[in-house]
Amino acid sequence: MAPSSREASISLQEQLTETVEIMQKTITRLLPETDLPEAPLFEAMRYGSLNGGKRLRPFLVIQSAKLFNVDPKRSRRVAAALEFVHCYSLMHDDLPAMDNADTRRGKPAAHKAFDEATAILAGDALLTLAFEILADSDTHEDPRVRVDLVAALAQASGGHGLCGGQMLDLIGERSSFDLGTISRLQRMKTGKLMSFACEAGAILGKAGEPQRKALLNYANDLGLAFQVTDDILDVESNVTALGKDTGKDQQAGKSTFVSTMGKEQARARAEMLAAQAKRHLAIFEGRAEMLEDLADYVLKRRA
Amino acid sequence: MAPSSREASISLQEQLTETVEIMQKTITRLLPETDLPEAPLFEAMRYGSLNGGKRLRPFLVIQSAKLFNVDPKRSRRVAAALEFVHCYSLMHDDLPAMDNADTRRGKPAAHKAFDEATAILAGDALLTLAFEILADSDTHEDPRVRVDLVAALAQASGGHGLCGGQMLDLIGERSSFDLGTISRLQRMKTGKLMSFACEAGAILGKAGEPQRKALLNYANDLGLAFQVTDDILDVESNVTALGKDTGKDQQAGKSTFVSTMGKEQARARAEMLAAQAKRHLAIFEGRAEMLEDLADYVLKRRA
Numbered sequence: 001m002a003p004s005s006r007e008a009s010i011s012l013q014e015q016l017t018e019t020v021e022i023m024q025k026t027i028t029r030l031l032p033e034t035d036l037p038e039a040p041l042f043e044a045m046r047y048g049s050l051n052g053g054k055r056l057r058p059f060l061v062i063q064s065a066k067l068f069n070v071d072p073k074r075s076r077r078v079a080a081a082l083e084f085v086h087c088y089s090l091m092h093d094d095l096p097a098m099d100n101a102d103t104r105r106g107k108p109a110a111h112k113a114f115d116e117a118t119a120i121l122a123g124d125a126l127l128t129l130a131f132e133i134l135a136d137s138d139t140h141e142d143p144r145v146r147v148d149l150v151a152a153l154a155q156a157s158g159g160h161g162l163c164g165g166q167m168l169d170l171i172g173e174r175s176s177f178d179l180g181t182i183s184r185l186q187r188m189k190t191g192k193l194m195s196f197a198c199e200a201g202a203i204l205g206k207a208g209e210p211q212r213k214a215l216l217n218y219a220n221d222l223g224l225a226f227q228v229t230d231d232i233l234d235v236e237s238n239v240t241a242l243g244k245d246t247g248k249d250q251q252a253g254k255s256t257f258v259s260t261m262g263k264e265q266a267r268a269r270a271e272m273l274a275a276q277a278k279r280h281l282a283i284f285e286g287r288a289e290m291l292e293d294l295a296d297y298v299l300k301r302r303a
Numbered sequence: 304m305a306p307s308s309r310e311a312s313i314s315l316q317e318q319l320t321e322t323v324e325i326m327q328k329t330i331t332r333l334l335p336e337t338d339l340p341e342a343p344l345f346e347a348m349r350y351g352s353l354n355g356g357k358r359l360r361p362f363l364v365i366q367s368a369k370l371f372n373v374d375p376k377r378s379r380r381v382a383a384a385l386e387f388v389h390c391y392s393l394m395h396d397d398l399p400a401m402d403n404a405d406t407r408r409g410k411p412a413a414h415k416a417f418d419e420a421t422a423i424l425a426g427d428a429l430l431t432l433a434f435e436i437l438a439d440s441d442t443h444e445d446p447r448v449r450v451d452l453v454a455a456l457a458q459a460s461g462g463h464g465l466c467g468g469q470m471l472d473l474i475g476e477r478s479s480f481d482l483g484t485i486s487r488l489q490r491m492k493t494g495k496l497m498s499f500a501c502e503a504g505a506i507l508g509k510a511g512e513p514q515r516k517a518l519l520n521y522a523n524d525l526g527l528a529f530q531v532t533d534d535i536l537d538v539e540s541n542v543t544a545l546g547k548d549t550g551k552d553q554q555a556g557k558s559t560f561v562s563t564m565g566k567e568q569a570r571a572r573a574e575m576l577a578a579q580a581k582r583h584l585a586i587f588e589g590r591a592e593m594l595e596d597l598a599d600y601v602l603k604r605r606a
Contacts, residue, residue, distance in 0.1 A: 036467075037471060037474060037484065038462075038467045038468075038470040038471045038474065040470065040474070041462055041466060041467055041470040042462055045462065088427075089427075092423055092424075092427060095420075095423065097418070097419035097420045097423060098420045098423065098424075115400070116400035117398075117400045117401045117473050118470070118473075120395055120398065120400060120401065120423065121395075121401075121466050121469055121470050121473075122466075123427075124391075124392075124395060124426075124427070124430065124466050125461050125462040125466035125467070127427065127430060127431065128430065128457050128460045128461035128462075128466065129457070129461050129462065131434045131453055131456075131457045132454060132457035132458060132461060134453075135450050135451075135453040135454035135457060136454065143446040143447040143449075143450045144446040146446075146450045146453075147438050147446045147449045147450040147453065148438075150434055150437075150438040150450065150453050151435060151438035151439065153434075154431050154432070154434045154435035154438060155435060157431045158428050158431035158432050158435060159341075159344055159345055159348065159428040159431075159432065163344060163424050163425075163427050163428035163431065164339075164341045164344055164428070165341075166424055167341040167343065167344040167421070167424050168340060168341045170420050170421075170424075171340060171341065171343070181340065
């Protein structure tokens with residue numbers, strides 16, 4: 001019997017909370033405290049990755065992997081590696097030379113809590129650590145699985161993914177983009193890491209091509225729905241609710257989904273994308289309920 | 304018949320020049336020009352990695368791999384990946400928040416030729432590309448070899464290697480270090496990537512443990528000899544010869560091998576290390592001549 005929407009919603013919230021706790025433990029274990037002379041580097045790495053994130057990407061890794069009965073010890077390591085990449089990109093994006101954001105999740109940005117040099121280096125070290133974790137035999141006994149994870153994460157994070165998307169974002173401050181370019185930008189900056197999250201579950205589970213493809217399509221639509229909602233939140237929220245500087249895009253004159261299509265149409269687009277995302281999961285015949293519920297959650301979130 | 308020292312010296316110079324040319328081609332192929340809207344990112348990646356470096360690390364990869372008859376197509380890819388990591392670290396180290404160096408190899412540093420944000424992102428993307436290249440099946444057909452390369456490069460480049468060494472270096476501007484800490488700093492900042500270079504040849508060639516160990520020990524001593532010589536050059540050279548800002552360490556009041564042990568003792572130490580490095584190569588029974596000659600070259604270089 002399918003649970004009612006109310007039950008499903010409680011259960012998603014529980015799973016999200018559990019993921020936050022699991023990630024806190026996993027990251028702490030992977031980044032132990034140290035009294036080496038270069039300790040500030042590791043403190044900044046911990047600061048930048050143990051700062052109260054929602055852990056949506058780890059949630060996607062863990063839930064996707066669950067579909068293929070992957071040992072949670074493995075999916076948690078991959079989830080942490082991905083979160084390190086996400087967190088390094090936030091640390092670098094917040095720098096004065098980039099988005100110049102003083103706060104992140106309600107706390108001083110890493111370059112404010114430490115200094116710019118330490119924030120740059122800690123970001124570099126987190127990115128590097130992500131690949132070290134994926135390549136370690138604790139992540140999977142099969143080297144082919146490990147190297148597939150490394151390749152997929154590198155493709156999602158480099159010049160044709162995360163870094164390229166941030167470059168486009170910076171260029172967008174000086175020129176206005178059409179809807180196609182905004183979509184491409186967000187696909188690179190946000191979508192590709194979300195796609196990796198879902199693909200990682202399939203890689204860990206040695207899933208067949210149709211299931212891997214379904215998860216990728218789901219993640220693609222979910223990532224875009226997430227970003228459209230983010231643009232709406234940016235114009236609606238204030239710093240207290242969102243925990244970071246808001247209205248920044250507007251101030252910077254950036255092209256966003258909202259500035260291009262208006263808030264109402266943007267909301268309609270996000271709803272369409274979330275519905276489409278859920279349809280890709282039909283192949284799992286109801287077993288991907290958490291991922292389905294997440295698509296609804298992404299629309300409703302206030303922060 | 305062993306070639307005379309004069310012949311060997313010519314031959315090393317030829318090999319170094321050839322490596323420079325090979326790397327220029329390999330890097331250009333791995334980083335093609337693009338007309339995508341985010342092109343400045345890729346231009347900065349090319350600028351930072353096609354800027355006339357000596358390619359000592361690639362030389363070490365290629366020569367070590369040759370000892371095990373590795374297909375040069377493979378060793379060149381690994382050499383380029385390693386050089387990308389080296390070049391990203393230079394781009395980030397030169398930033399105003401770090402060493403604040405305006406020139407690099409006689410040309411404007413990347414953040415001067417582009418801007419700070421682009422230099423940060425291009426560095427991030429080069430680091431990521433290094434792992435993408437190693438994980439690609441063109442690098443080696445055996446996934447175990449590829450994942451070993453990823454693990455070794457990540458360990459050499461992260462918080463316990465390159466990034467940690469640079470953190471220590473920054474801390475060294477505010478406090479004075481003893482000889483042990485300076486050695487550890489340089490081992491992390493320079494030595495570990497040199498060790499990876501030699502180890503990579505052994506990994507690609509599926510070498511036995513004694514040969515892998517010999518190459519690691521060689522690289523360890525060579526890297527330290529290289530760094531001690533670098534400190535001597537820093538106080539002796541001027542910006543024209545070295546192509547980068549010099550006397551910076553002195554100005555910054557940093558502890559170096561020269562400031563700690565004096566120039567003459569530093570030179571004697573470098574010579575001792577180079578001789579020791581060569582002795583580790585005895586296991587190759589004269590076939591590692593290029594690597595032996597490189598140890599002498601490192602002492603004599605003027606830039």
